[in-house]
Amino acid sequence: MSQNNSQSDSIQNPRVTWEGCSVLLDINDGDRLVFARLSAGSTLKIGNKTYSLQPLIGCPFGSLFQVENGDQRHCLARFVPTVEGNNIQEKGDFESQDEIKDNRALVDNNKAQSLTGEEINAMRSQGATGDEIVEALIANSATFEKKTLFSQEKYRLKKQKKYAPKVLLRRPFARSICEAYFKKYPARIGFLRVDALSLLLSMANVTANSDVLVVDMVGGLLTGAVAERLGGTGYVCSTYLGSTPYSIDIVRIFNLSNEICKRIVRSPLTDLSLSQNRTSEQIHQQGDDINMECLSNNQMSSSVGMEEITPTENEKSDLISETTVSPVNKTGKSTKAGNKASKQAIDLWKENGFSSLIIAAPELDLWSLLKDLLPLLANSAPFAIYHQYLQPLATCMHNLQLGKMAIGLQISEPWLREYQVLPSRTHPCMQMSAFGGYILSGIKICSSN
Amino acid sequence: MLPIDPTKKISFTRHICDGDLVIVYERHDNMKAIKVCQGSVLQNRFGVFKHSDWIGKPFGSKVFSNKNGFVYLLAPTPELWTLVLSHRTQILYIADISFVIMYLELVPGCMVLESGTGSGSLTTSLARAVAPTGHVYTFDFHEQRAASAREDFEKTGLSSLVTVGVRDIQGEGFPDEFSGLADSIFLDLPQPWLAIPSAGKMLKPDGVLCSFSPCIEQVQRACDSLRSNFMDIKTFEILLRTYEVRGVKMDCSQGDEAKPGSILPCKRPQRAIEGGNEQVKLSSQTVMVRPCSEAKGHTGYLTFARLKCLS
Numbered sequence: 062m063s064q065n066n067s068q069s070d071s072i073q074n075p076r077v078t079w080e081g082c083s084v085l086l087d088i089n090d091g092d093r094l095v096f097a098r099l100s101a102g103s104t105l106k107i108g109n110k111t112y113s114l115q116p117l118i119g120c121p122f123g124s125l126f127q128v129e130n131g132d133q134r135h136c137l138a139r140f141v142p143t144v145e146g147n148n149i150q151e152k153g154d155f156e157s158q159d160e161i162k163d164n165r166a167l168v169d170n171n172k173a174q175s176l177t178g179e180e181i182n183a184m185r186s187q188g189a190t191g192d193e194i195v196e197a198l199i200a201n202s203a204t205f206e207k208k209t210l211f212s213q214e215k216y217r218l219k220k221q222k223k224y225a226p227k228v229l230l231r232r233p234f235a236r237s238i239c240e241a242y243f244k245k246y247p248a249r250i251g252f253l254r255v256d257a258l259s260l261l262l263s264m265a266n267v268t269a270n271s272d273v274l275v276v277d278m279v280g281g282l283l284t285g286a287v288a289e290r291l292g293g294t295g296y297v298c299s300t301y302l303g304s305t306p307y308s309i310d311i312v313r314i315f316n317l318s319n320e321i322c323k324r325i326v327r328s329p330l331t332d333l334s335l336s337q338n339r340t341s342e343q344i345h346q347q348g349d350d351i352n353m354e355c356l357s358n359n360q361m362s363s364s365v366g367m368e369e370i371t372p373t374e375n376e377k378s379d380l381i382s383e384t385t386v387s388p389v390n391k392t393g394k395s396t397k398a399g400n401k402a403s404k405q406a407i408d409l410w411k412e413n414g415f416s417s418l419i420i421a422a423p424e425l426d427l428w429s430l431l432k433d434l435l436p437l438l439a440n441s442a443p444f445a446i447y448h449q450y451l452q453p454l455a456t457c458m459h460n461l462q463l464g465k466m467a468i469g470l471q472i473s474e475p476w477l478r479e480y481q482v483l484p485s486r487t488h489p490c491m492q493m494s495a496f497g498g499y500i501l502s503g504i505k506i507c508s509s510n
Numbered sequence: 511m512l513p514i515d516p517t518k519k520i521s522f523t524r525h526i527c528d529g530d531l532v533i534v535y536e537r538h539d540n541m542k543a544i545k546v547c548q549g550s551v552l553q554n555r556f557g558v559f560k561h562s563d564w565i566g567k568p569f570g571s572k573v574f575s576n577k578n579g580f581v582y583l584l585a586p587t588p589e590l591w592t593l594v595l596s597h598r599t600q601i602l603y604i605a606d607i608s609f610v611i612m613y614l615e616l617v618p619g620c621m622v623l624e625s626g627t628g629s630g631s632l633t634t635s636l637a638r639a640v641a642p643t644g645h646v647y648t649f650d651f652h653e654q655r656a657a658s659a660r661e662d663f664e665k666t667g668l669s670s671l672v673t674v675g676v677r678d679i680q681g682e683g684f685p686d687e688f689s690g691l692a693d694s695i696f697l698d699l700p701q702p703w704l705a706i707p708s709a710g711k712m713l714k715p716d717g718v719l720c721s722f723s724p725c726i727e728q729v730q731r732a733c734d735s736l737r738s739n740f741m742d743i744k745t746f747e748i749l750l751r752t753y754e755v756r757g758v759k760m761d762c763s764q765g766d767e768a769k770p771g772s773i774l775p776c777k778r779p780q781r782a783i784e785g786g787n788e789q790v791k792l793s794s795q796t797v798m799v800r801p802c803s804e805a806k807g808h809t810g811y812l813t814f815a816r817l818k819c820l821s
Contacts, residue, residue, distance in 0.1 A: 268638045475605060487729075
């Protein structure tokens, strides 16, 4: 059962999966995140078993799946969670008994569990569900009853994760893609945390019908996020120094419709510059020196010489290749994102200017880049520059002030903290990200005075 | 404010017209929104500015008063609007706003419900996110505030995207006509748990809800009521730390008391460009940066949750 492509064109954010769509699989409540493309042949490995992803096609995003053990095969089956609340709340009456319990007598010597590994495997092959195994483990634990209610809940959850893993089917969106990469491969996205990304989009006033200029050296995460917010109108032009575009592979994970993909274009800076009327081929020689420098620093350039990103190519990102993916359905209907910007578009931008600018370029010299890009921005247009290091942003801010090129300048560092909120157990999470980057924001002013 | 009308786009070719809304920038912490009117003037500490001088100039221009003082005229954006709007209630600022928009997964075409409207700070950004084909239905139980919000949306050109209703969401829930149609819901209420059951009915499956509460007790009660029908419940706090930048002369000949070889700060540190009469020194300097001494300690907790898929 596959959703036809015309539906994905007309609906901005389809809520049901279709054959060939990109998904984010959340295994065990965030413990493991895997991007995958759904097709008849794609699979997912959990533990030491491989499961087909076909049952996931045609299901709503947000569906939960659990592992089913049969004597013949293992598969993922959809299950609908109960509406009831947390068991702990219902046991409120027992709280007074609980206050007496503590862990002074509990010794962690690995001898509490009397059920052996072989017995568990035997249960599995007899078709016992994961939940049944968990109950058996609890029944055979000598120390379970002595634990506090919270401790018991923690124990149960831990066993469930191992013996009854759950897979949550999630929509790839700027938020989930950024969080997944930040957790697993932060270097690929320049350590751009989700709150920093959200600030960039707001500070640069990204909205429908705007023409946003970006310098995206964070794998395409920024370009994809901007495109999502443009919703098929305006343009996001990803520009680059030299003649080789930076890789924007991550855009493919976004499930962007054809309309939106058409709005993602690329253009070398030399083509966009107001003073230049020659094409990029003629400037090729001059651009080469800068280009070489960029290539040696740019860890993202797996696509040297590539002009277009197509969904039919082999997945280059490790994150995606965790699942074995059969060749994607080559209907030819999918539009390429990242085409070269047309001459009409470039002329229009030279005439009107871009409505905002976002830079996320860890490797480049910010000030010289900014000097070249600022003239391309329309008057009163906002800009936002992301960087991992403070000093280059400080230098830029200082120079902008001296040169009277912008106002409303501010360097911000976002601070984000997550909380665990549970009855009698509310506190900030033990783990925290200490750093999500710095942002320099401002508004370009008219220099014709 | 939003480029729904292509002629209103921020561009080189767009000039200030009679009737436009501009943001008058005096200082980084002193701005106001003004509607340009042919015969009007603006009077401030820098002098008298005639609106007629502004008409025809590009946005982002520096304009002068009769005393040769100056200000900048900027095109309005939701960020600038948040800094200039009149506070009828406590408002949300850019750090919370941008995170909420991202986490609610709002894109053009989405339909979002909000309560309470308050001063419309977040509402403006919600409208930007769902424009041009989406819609924001926002509710406040205070009739006067709802009316003021409606006026503001008229002023900023957002009326086609935002519908303000007067309704007590805690007491009555959201209107039934929206059942199953909302992509996202935002709650900024004193007792959000009273509105959560209704919110659950309004949302599409896997739709996202956000509840903003200043106090942790409110968060705990809200999370308790979320657990039955929602999943992926997360609570965050987000704050912004800002930095100040200063240019420092590497010059040793500043004063008698100076020890040779020491670094002395410029007598007038280069701050952000202000309206007024400022001289600029284009000397070679070392740039030093440090965090600002003042910061917001807390605004509120943001709790997000997704509606379970039960079909």
